[in-house]
Amino acid sequence: MEHHSKHGQWSSQWAFIFATSSAAIGLGNIWKFPYITGVNGGGAFVLVYLICVAILGVPIMIAEIMIGRRARLNPANAMKQIAIQSKCRPQWGMVGGLTVLAAFLILSYYSVIAGWALDYVVQSIRGSFYLANAEVVSQLFNNLVSNPWRVTFWHTVMMLSIIVVVTLGVERGLERSMRYMLPSMFVLLLIVIFYAIHTGFFKEGFEFLFYLKFENLTSQGVLIALGHAFFTLSLATGSIMMYGAYVPRYVYIPFAAIMITLADTVTALMAGLAIFPIVFANGLEPSSGPGLIFQTLPLAFGHMSFGLFFASLFFIMVVFAGFLSAVSLLEPPVAWIIENYKLKRSKATLLVGVSTWLLGFGTIFSFNIASDFKLLGKNFFELLDHVTANFMLPIGGLLIALFAAWKMKKSFVIEEINHNQGIAYQLLYFILGYITPIAISIVLLNSIGLLAIF
Ligand code: PHE
Numbered sequence: 427m428e429h430h431s432k433h434g435q436w437s438s439q440w441a442f443i444f445a446t447s448s449a450a451i452g453l454g455n456i457w458k459f460p461y462i463t464g465v466n467g468g469g470a471f472v473l474v475y476l477i478c479v480a481i482l483g484v485p486i487m488i489a490e491i492m493i494g495r496r497a498r499l500n501p502a503n504a505m506k507q508i509a510i511q512s513k514c515r516p517q518w519g520m521v522g523g524l525t526v527l528a529a530f531l532i533l534s535y536y537s538v539i540a541g542w543a544l545d546y547v548v549q550s551i552r553g554s555f556y557l558a559n560a561e562v563v564s565q566l567f568n569n570l571v572s573n574p575w576r577v578t579f580w581h582t583v584m585m586l587s588i589i590v591v592v593t594l595g596v597e598r599g600l601e602r603s604m605r606y607m608l609p610s611m612f613v614l615l616l617i618v619i620f621y622a623i624h625t626g627f628f629k630e631g632f633e634f635l636f637y638l639k640f641e642n643l644t645s646q647g648v649l650i651a652l653g654h655a656f657f658t659l660s661l662a663t664g665s666i667m668m669y670g671a672y673v674p675r676y677v678y679i680p681f682a683a684i685m686i687t688l689a690d691t692v693t694a695l696m697a698g699l700a701i702f703p704i705v706f707a708n709g710l711e712p713s714s715g716p717g718l719i720f721q722t723l724p725l726a727f728g729h730m731s732f733g734l735f736f737a738s739l740f741f742i743m744v745v746f747a748g749f750l751s752a753v754s755l756l757e758p759p760v761a762w763i764i765e766n767y768k769l770k771r772s773k774a775t776l777l778v779g780v781s782t783w784l785l786g787f788g789t790i791f792s793f794n795i796a797s798d799f800k801l802l803g804k805n806f807f808e809l810l811d812h813v814t815a816n817f818m819l820p821i822g823g824l825l826i827a828l829f830a831a832w833k834m835k836k837s838f839v840i841e842e843i844n845h846n847q848g849i850a851y852q853l854l855y856f857i858l859g860y861i862t863p864i865a866i867s868i869v870l871l872n873s874i875g876l877l878a879i880f
Contacts, residue, residue, distance in 0.1 A: 452751030467642025494670025541580030631702030662822030664758030
């Protein structure tokens with residue numbers, strides 16, 4: 427076994443926790459979580475999401491980091507190598523391949539949405555939101571997404587910057603860019619929460635987020651909550667396994683996984699607390715969809731002192747958070763190409779980057795010229811998001827869990843969990859081996875109507 431990945435290594439346990447938290451915390455927390463919570467009726471949805479994060483997310487994250495560190499290769503080759511060493515079929519590598527494909531597909535729309543946020547940085551600096559009302563703000567959003575040229579420009583800027591960072595490689599490129607990001611993000615979210623309290627509708631926002639109204643929850647909602655737990659923790663996309671490949675030996679993986687999950691979850695809940703009071707204070711609909719944060723936050727910033735300054739800073743943070751996640755989405759396909767086709771990092775990055783950029787047009791056009799082009803009632807963006815987050819990720823996660831619990835050599839797991847066979851180890855086996863496969867199968871089968879449990 428190699429002791430270092432050929433792509434580099436994190437400099438310490440906290441560097442790894444920070445890096446992986448920054449990869450995990452992204453548009454999923456600030457953009458997606460609030461809007462899907464809004465669409466799916468609030469509290470009960472949030473509860474299912476939290477349960478999925480705690481019970482399914484943490485163990486799968488541990489499994490992914492473990493596999494990544496053990497093999498120190500890209501996800502497809504990592505699973506293949508460990509399968510061979512554990513005397514099972516090398517085809518398990520295809521599971522890693524599936525996750526790499528999911529990363530590629532997700533990145534194509536992720537960069538477009540991060541591009542929207544980039545446009546909002548410029549609009550904030552220009553003062554477009556100053557004293558704007560709900561109508562003006564939603565007009566500003568529509569002007570942006572209905573203009574394919576403008577969105578293409580920002581999508582291109584995003585993809586180019588991601589390509590540059592990934593070309594530079596792990597330590598030089600990534601660690602440096604994230605040191606200040608997370609702390610500033612927390613502070614800015616707190617500022618918006620203070621504003622949200624000041625609107626007088628904090629209670630309504632809080633209740634929407636935490637009061638359990640099970641009548642609002644549908645089987646699709648449960649599926650979306652499950653998919654989002656994977657999406658927000660960057661699971662089953664190769665991203666965590668890839669970052670795991672750079673983890674030093676002395677890091678205690680369960681601790682790291684719990685810290686990363688906590689940071690991610692707290693950020694999502696803070697985003698919810700920041701956004702929903704503003705929604706209710708302005709008579710907006712929580713279920714307005716992907717434009718939610720772009721139609722609510724400017725209202726807050728437009729009416730607070732130093733709003734222009736905070737708005738610029740906030741959207742810069744959103745861009746940054748999105749950017750670091752995007753970097754972690756590009757990394758698995760790039761490492762996969764480097765290892766399998768012996769291409770140079772720069773060439774592989776360019777190849778994947780340009781392909782993702784092209785695919786991104788599907789999402790760009792979903793909000794303008796191709797908005798009526800629908801399959802199964804969904805436009806291209808919705809379909810891509812649905813297939814990746816709600817099917818590819820849970821299925822990938824299920825297979826990773828089965829692999830770690832039933833296929834991977836026990837001695838490998840014991841070594842990766844610091845030679846400790848105590849309660850954490852037992853629990854891990856039980857959850858990965860039984861709970862995860864059963865729970866994911868039930869939710870999936872139920873959502874496609876093959877089981878009618880809820
Ligand atoms: N977890 C990221 C977010 O919440 C998105 C992401 C998914 C990043 C998968 C990497 C891999 O925004």
